[in-house]
Amino acid sequence: MTGDAGHRTVAVSGSGFAARLAAFAAACRTGIPRTVAEDASARISDALGNCLAALGPYARGGTSGGPHEAALRAARLAGGTPEAGIVGGGVRLPADRAALVNGTLAHALDFDDTHLPSVLHPTAAVLPAALAAAEAAGADGALTVAALAAGGEICVRLGMASYDPRLRNSVFFDKGLHATSICGTVGAAVAAGLAYGLDAPRLADAIGIACSMGAGVIEANRTGGTVKRIHCGWAAHCGVNAAQLAAGGVSGPPTVLEGRFGFLTAFLGDRWDPAPLLAGLDAMDDPAHWEYPRTVYKPYPSNHFTHPGIDCALALRAAGLDPSDVVAAELGVAAAPLRTIGEPREQKIRPGSPYHAKFSGPYTVASALLSAWDHGPGVRLGDFTPEAFTDPRRQALAARVEVVSDARCDAEFPLAFGAVLRVRTHGGARLEHRVASSLGGPGNPLSRAQLAEKFRVAAEPVLGARRARALAVAADALPGAGPEGVRDLLHLTRV
Known part of the structure; x- marks a missing residue:
């Protein structure tokens, strides 16, 4: 009261x-x-x-x-x-x-x-x-x-x-x-x-x-x-x-x-x-x-709000999407995450540092698409190095990603972090993938084997x-x- x-x-x-x-x-x-x-x-x-x-x-x-x-x-x-x-x-x-x-x-x-x-x-x-x-x-x-x-x-x-x-x-x-x-x-x-x-x-x-x-x-x-x-x-x-x-x-x-x-x-x-x-x-x-x-x-070394977008990008890449074929992409998330990973837009498509890129929906989506092409699916520690951060392909692809509010994601947030990624290609195709809860989240937990692998990749180097x-x-x-x-x-x- x-x-x-x-x-x-x-x-x-x-x-x-x-x-x-x-x-x-x-x-x-x-x-x-x-x-x-x-x-x-x-x-x-x-x-x-x-x-x-x-x-x-x-x-x-x-x-x-x-x-x-x-x-x-x-x-x-x-x-x-x-x-x-x-x-x-x-x-x-x-x-x-x-x-x-x-x-x-x-x-x-x-x-x-x-x-x-x-x-x-x-x-x-x-x-x-x-x-x-x-x-x-x-x-x-x-x-x-x-x-x-x-x-x-x-x-x-x-x-x-x-x-x-x-x-x-x-x-x-x-x-x-x-x-x-x-x-x-x-x-x-x-x-x-x-x-x-x-x-x-x-x-x-x-x-x-x-x-x-x-x-x-x-x-x-x-x-x-x-x-x-x-x-x-x-x-x-x-x-x-x-x-x-x-x-x-x-x-x-x-x-x-x-x-x-x-x-x-x-x-x-x-x-x-x-x-x-x-x-x-x-x-x-x-x-x-x-x-x-x-x-x-967390399965990915970035702000948790970026994770469902990463999942969507990895799914589209696994389904055959070629990153070079992307004309425009729209990442739909809940309104609260949008303020963190999508605004201000200019600073999210061109983050000021590799660490700042961890809070960028456009950069992490671009990294997920291109990392799947480069070294197997996933966003890893190496995706936030100076070399990756200044990669012209990532910068160009991030600039094609717009982050918007999505009503379904709003309804699920914050009990789960969801996202939808819609992509338009040079050939005119329109692709879409949605996740209701990101990998590692409620209903989609990391297995003991996945946690052991996360520890190994972090500690062994x-x-x-x-x-x-x-x-x-x-x-x-x-x-x-x-x-x-x-x-x-x-x-x-x-x-």
């Missing part, structure tokens, strides 16, 4: 929202459902593979010499007690700064998992905080995995509270806010707090502190800039800081989430729903109540085949590892 000045007020019976979320998280310390733990372990492998890919040969012009190295330089300049390792090795840092570097790597290539309908990337923000705090505190593998699962769950539930069914979009995104870095800070605080051994009241304080720290705007999705690649690192860094401050006695408001000047109203006005945030919290021993495991994986396999095995075994488990895991990533 709404209160004074049109703002929502909530009648709360018993504890405030932060305390209820903290009680759930604290209960995870004694164990989480087996299937949830297995899911979280798989997400560790995927995230570490993404981090390694950001250090690999296909990151030239994307991250090499870019944000993750800037984060590392800043972290080293600040000094402090070495507590936790970073992916790639070579240095140990204070826990909060290790989280900053690893979180920046995890999100650097936009290859990280996505939760629907919140449309945020939980693992890249929460896992780096969990790993850093766990290593600093000597937490065992089971607690580390539980911390990731609990923090990821709270992160996505906060995102779900922002979903407006009338708008068919997250209110965060509609306002230009990056839900990943905002909600991810709170999830990261919970994960770090569990690893540090905070009890439920102190976890509630960590939530309250983190609510004053999360930030991020998404204009870079539209017009470029490298700051977005730091968003998950900043969330992880702030989450570790929030947990450390709570451990030191700093307190948070008990109504920090639902209050008149709390997190939800401050970011979302009166356009938020407490139901998905709190539903089933007293029955989380049942895996059916968990949302975090519903987070979907950096580690070699033998060490990449050893890393995958160690990640799978983390739930049963002792206090050295996280340190040993990160040691295996040393370049």
Whole structure:
């Protein structure tokens, strides 16, 4: 219901929202459902593979010499007690700064998992905080995995509270806010707090502190800039800081989430729903109540809104379409993705950098058509190198692609990301392909074999085949590892 000045007020019976979320998280310390733990372990492998890919040969012009190295330089300049390792090795840092570097790597290539309908990337923000705090505190593998699962769950539930069914979009995104870095800070605080051994009241304080720290705007999705690649690192860094401050006695408001000047109203006005945030919290021993495991994986290293268009392009190419025969193409997507991958048109048909191209519907469609011609079907890390980005064929083909709003895609969004691609050829043929849910999305998940291949392609160029396999095995075994488990895991990533 709404209160004074049109703002929502909530009648709360018993504890405030932060305390209820903290009680759930604290209960995870004694164990989480087996299937949830297995899911979280798989997400560790995927995230570490993404981090390694950001250090690999296909990151030239994307991250090499870019944000993750800037984060590392800043972290080293600040000094402090070495507590936790970073992916790639070579240095140990204070826990909060290790989280900053690893979180920046995890999100650097936009290859990280996505939760629907919140449309945020939980693992890249929460896992780096969990790993850093766990290593600093000597937490065992089971607690580390539980911390990731609990923090990821709270992160996505906060995102779900922002979903407006009338708008068919997250209110965060509609306002230009990056839900990943905002909600991810709170999830990261919970994960770090569990690893540090905070009890439920102190976890509630960590939530309250983190609510004053999360930030991020998404204009870079539209017009470029490298700051977005730091968003998950900043969330992880702030989450570790929030947990450390709570451990030191700093307190948070008990109504920090639902209050008149709390997190939800401050970011979302009166356009938020407490139901998905709190539903089933007293029955989380049942895996059916968990949302975090519903987070979907990415098969392509680009903004998730581009994926259904890539699928459509690959399908038309497989059906025999010759890219050189394309006169014009129309990519239909939901209205919200259109603003990210189709506007401003001039900057989407001529992106300003290989990373900016990851947010371009025209460029990714052109890459899908031409990549299928060049080296087998798919859009890969190599499609976002300087060489690919400046390929005249891609630039010319991207200029023939117009992105438009499609009513059917709107009706499905954001529960699934759909697209339709219509192509007109030189011979006058009109071709069309539609997908209701992109590869990897709801109803079309990646198989274990596909996930293993994604990890292999990301990790092997950096580690070699033998060490990449050893890393995958160690990640799978983390739930049963002792206090050295996280340190040993990160040691295996040393370049």
